[in-house]
Amino acid sequence: MRIASNKDSVTRGEVSILAVVETLFAISLVFYLSIHFNTLRWLVVSICVTPLLLLRTEESTRLGIRWFDRWALSVEKIANPDNRGFMRGLCGIVCGIIGVSIIAFAARFCATIIVAVRTPITALLAIPTNWSRVVLATDFLTEPAFVPEHPSERLSTVWGGYSTARRGCALLFFAPVLIPVLSYRWCFKATSIIYAPLVFVAHSTFKEDVDLRAKLELIKRGDLSRIRVWYGVVAIILFLVKLVLMINLEDFANWWNGNPISCFLALYVAPKEIPRWQIAELANSVLAIGSMLFARRALLGYELLHPWPEKPVTRLLGLVSGLRWVIALYTILCTGYITMRAAQNWHWPALGEKWLPW
Numbered sequence: 001m002r003i004a005s006n007k008d009s010v011t012r013g014e015v016s017i018l019a020v021v022e023t024l025f026a027i028s029l030v031f032y033l034s035i036h037f038n039t040l041r042w043l044v045v046s047i048c049v050t051p052l053l054l055l056r057t058e059e060s061t062r063l064g065i066r067w068f069d070r071w072a073l074s075v076e077k078i079a080n081p082d083n084r085g086f087m088r089g090l091c092g093i094v095c096g097i098i099g100v101s102i103i104a105f106a107a108r109f110c111a112t113i114i115v116a117v118r119t120p121i122t123a124l125l126a127i128p129t130n131w132s133r134v135v136l137a138t139d140f141l142t143e144p145a146f147v148p149e150h151p152s153e154r155l156s157t158v159w160g161g162y163s164t165a166r167r168g169c170a171l172l173f174f175a176p177v178l179i180p181v182l183s184y185r186w187c188f189k190a191t192s193i194i195y196a197p198l199v200f201v202a203h204s205t206f207k208e209d210v211d212l213r214a215k216l217e218l219i220k221r222g223d224l225s226r227i228r229v230w231y232g233v234v235a236i237i238l239f240l241v242k243l244v245l246m247i248n249l250e251d252f253a254n255w256w257n258g259n260p261i262s263c264f265l266a267l268y269v270a271p272k273e274i275p276r277w278q279i280a281e282l283a284n285s286v287l288a289i290g291s292m293l294f295a296r297r298a299l300l301g302y303e304l305l306h307p308w309p310e311k312p313v314t315r316l317l318g319l320v321s322g323l324r325w326v327i328a329l330y331t332i333l334c335t336g337y338i339t340m341r342a343a344q345n346w347h348w349p350a351l352g353e354k355w356l357p358w
Helices: 009-013 017-037 041-049 059-071 071-077 085-116 120-135 156-158 163-189 192-200 214-222 223-248 252-256 260-269 276-303 312-341
Strands: none
Touching: 017 041, 017 163, 017 192, 017 260, 041 163, 041 192, 041 312, 059 312, 071 192, 085 120, 120 163, 163 192, 192 223, 192 276, 192 312, 214 223, 214 276, 214 312, 223 276, 252 260, 260 312, 276 312
16 A cells, blocks of 8 residues: 555556545545535535546547547647747647647547447446546546546647746646646545445456466455455444444434534434445445455465365355445445435435335
8 A cells, every 4th residue: 555646556556545535535525515505416516527437448548549639630730839939839838738628528528428338338347446546546646637548748749848938827727727637536536425335346356367366365465455344344333333322322313413414414324214225335344354354264275285176266256246246336326316316406206215116
């Protein structure tokens, strides 16, 4: 686990402590705004703008780069550093920055949507990796990429070749472009209150080119695995505390709603009942802890020169992974639904209490 992130660590998906702190701050900020203005629209807006990053795949990245290269040719001509004269050069770089930003966003957005519609399963499987990369591995020390994984120096065209004075003046125009990009990243991090169950399926363990022992080592020692277990432990403790309070305090719901802040959080705590999505979260937490204990016991077999049969172990890990997926998606859909339904002036029907009609 790193203190801060860089371009290489983000690519490898290494967890950054600063990224985790930044995520917690973003969640706290969006809840402060929601409580202060008595509306959940801040969180709802963040939920609605996250698919551009969540659904990104290798194919959509390549398609976005190809479209950007094609559309950016006209911008390069405007921002060409061969233009003479201070004002003419300054106007060129400003137009180049704004043009590149708009084209980059349009290329990424269109490519992501088209590829997600074309290959929905691939886009769905990419969601946990994208979420963990931004939320757990990327902090503000990593500069935002207008076109991720772009191989050429095309993006520097609008900046290179200019004097220090022109660059200084251009920063005044570049900052308003950079701020929305960083704000978008923070919106993504703020939705972790909804997408947090993705931590149970966000891993790089189950790859075809990794043998079973390496998979077990990743489950036991990987940063994501440790975060998953700690998250599970906290979720179990909170669930048990709520259960004990509900049993011992007859008026627990009214006591919880007595404070404005806790009353606002009652949407997710649900002090009057134990909703099924909380039971699902508890089950995923137990599976996370159980997976690590299972990996430790299986690795002990290798150390004692009596390894367990690979086929049953691999099948069990695959079954647990699939079960985590189902539970995580169910939990996300439930918390996302109740959040949008609770947004001010959004009169959505109540979520049914039964899983099945009988």
